[in-house]
Amino acid sequence: MTESNRIEYKRELNDGLEKEIVAFLNYHDGGVIYIGIDKAGKVAGVRDADAVQLAVKDRIKNNIQPSAMGLFDVILEQRGGKQVIKVILASGPEKPYYLRKYGMSGKGCFMRLGSASEPMPSSMIEELFARRTRNSLTRIRSPRQDLTFAQLKIYYEEAGLALNDKFASNLELLTEEGAYNYAAYLLADENGNSTQVAKYAGEDRVDLIDSKEYGYCCLVKTCKRVLERLEDVENHVHTQITSRERINTPLWSPVALREAVINAIVHNNYCAELVPKFEIFNDRMEITSAAIIHPGKEQEDFFSGYSMPRNKTLMRVFKDLGMVEFLGSGMPRILKAYPREQFTFVSQFVRLSMPMDEAGRVGGQVTGQVTGQVTGQVAKLIAVLQVPMSRKEMMNTLGLRGRDNFEKLYLRPALSEGYIEYTLPDKPNSRLQQYRLTEKGRAALASSKPN
Template sequence: MNKFTQEDDKTEFKAALTDKLEKEVVAFLNTTKGGDIYIGIADDGQVVGVENADQLQLIISDKIKNNILPTCLGFYDVYPEQHDGKTIIHIVVSRGTEKPYYLKKYGMSPAGCYLRIGTGIQQMTTNMIDNHYSTRTRDSLRNITSPRTGKHSFAQLKIYYQENGFQLNDSFHENLDLYTNDGKLNYVAYLLADENSVSIKVAKYAGTDKCDLIENEEYGYCSLIKATEKVLDKLAIENKTFTKITGAARRLQRNMIDKTALREALINAIVHNDYTKEVPPVVEIYADRLTITSYGGLVQGLSEQEFFNVRSMPRNRELMRVFKDLELVEQLGSGMNRILKAYKNSIFNISEHFLETCFYYEKDYLEQLKNQTTMEVTTEVTTEVTTEVKKLIKICKGEQTRNQLQQLLGLKESEHFRKAYIKPAIEQGLLEMTIPDKPNSSKQKYRLTDKGLVFRNELGGNDE
């Protein structure tokens, strides 16, 4: 490609960086769609490129960060692209949520407020400025006071920043927008603090519905960054690897779910979740699929078409900025691009209040799992299982204590129950302890293994 198409209401070309850059950014922030600015592209779309791209990126970021109010960190991204062997700078500007945005030098006045009209920009009138200000989002996380009283500590967050090469100073909290306008720690600070009441739920079910819960974990009550890392580790364990044989008799290592898409879906759910209603993201793991659900639906003003066209509008720009600083996200819209590269639009279920991403496992994995488990159960278990163990397997559901299982079977002698039911079921790989390292723990429970689940299905409703 040796030429871009043409400028429009969402696209601006600049052959070189000029003093008008901040005006162009302000104009896009004040629109309903946002836009893209390309430095190194002539007005006619010809690629001319730029010199010293790395230095130019820093200059552009500083201009936007320091010369525009309210702060728009998290609503823009700056990165280089290669076209025709030349480097250009791409600036992605999202629609702002605290309009009107304005040039710091001129304040909230017609001289400082601009709007994108067609391929140009124009000053906003006083009435336009007043109308935008009256509808400015008041319930953004930055404007909500932290519900936690007393001192907030951020040791975990600071460690993550230091590990990523940041030099911290006394302005650390202010730089991350952790205060409301009246100087109180805000909801962003609450989410990022070492202690809070927010947790990400991870539930695991034995089947394809919610009838048989076998795990119910919560990851949180700590910095949202730390909680995110914990859930990512959990999903890495659950996203099992299997070997796929291709037509050319090649053996390929695959995962149940595309690793990159799964990671991006979780981070998107966490960053874009509406925390103002205190509803955290939820991960649910079924026998045939994994779902990630965030609260809030699509960001107000973002249509489904724009969502699938990867036009990003951060709901929580402060969180987006932190996740980007810590390299959990790369740039605006990059996560959706990676998901849609591996999956179709149909994996998203969008409603007024929720956005669910549903990953069905690879068909080859499900087929291998079915064949492997059935074979193991048929050859190793069916002919050996005692009547007592069969009775135990049939009544197992989710995670249960020994007393619960014993009562369901109507047994009074605990030692007999342990020797004739629990012990052989565990030895045959049908039953497992939830805390295997502490078999005598007061919190010990028992659940069926994959073999046990298949064997229970084999038994059906017959009494043995």
């Protein structure tokens, strides 16, 4: 490996670190700095890696303006048996970035030219400053100032961190005037923000089965509740037992699903008062987030993970809580399961369409065909209940863990609609109770089977 427009080597931590960081923050692709590798690409390693990591974070926090918090990661790597520090930098949304002690001048502003960091011309500094993003969450005043953050503090405590009396300032939840900003509003215990999870019977939006809003609370809690619904309730696991092994196949890649949900929530354009949307059809899931990604280089940067974090304050909080690993890590994980062709860029939105895994569909094609007659979870239950089963057996076959959700969404509707019945109708609560298809249920199942 050699130095390039996105890679810089430093044999050791020295006084030139901030200059390189500023140049990458001002560069449209961001960049990576390796400490412990010399200019020839030879690994020298670093001593006391923990101290070096802390020093790098401290210098970025205190020596660079505007704040770069949420735009960088400092990671320890092993190269040839030696420890190397990797500093990942995203392109910043508030260019020009500069060295605090020199201000917004030729001595303080730098840009990346090839593999070098050069002083920025005064004309470019003025142009960038004139275009600087003002419409960001940190600059928009919260519509409410009576905000509380009990839930956020609990999440930080659970992560082994503590929020002191200055947390609002440290997390950049205040405007320049000292009022709570819109990022604070989204992270507060109560707000007007919500996101929707909708479920449809077919492959279009005609027959809505279920629609639920999650939100009006701390955005972290909203994200966790959406993940809980999609991971634990909707992402059913199909189990195939062979002579050699037990094969469990979910409807969607759990890793990609989690990354896609978090990406949609963290990077959504809340400034436009738009919210993410999650829609489940009988053949796919669609995750839609508000964002404008132009064709060409912007889309290439988006897929490579180099795109500019829209909401750096939210990104930082989600990283603090361990919900995001490091900058640029989410998109490669998604692309391992779903190719870029599954993304659609339209108007002000980005949409990811995640097709269901055929092997993971409960009952294979039968489920999809029964859905046309019965709809939703009831169809899936009918598809597996070809022999009498207990409640536990049905849940295991469907890959479900929550008893309350199973009874609410599957069992009770199937019973009330007359598709299934008790094997012991006089003893509904018996520990020996099982469930079987009624004549109506068998007819629905039979009509769905191919000739």
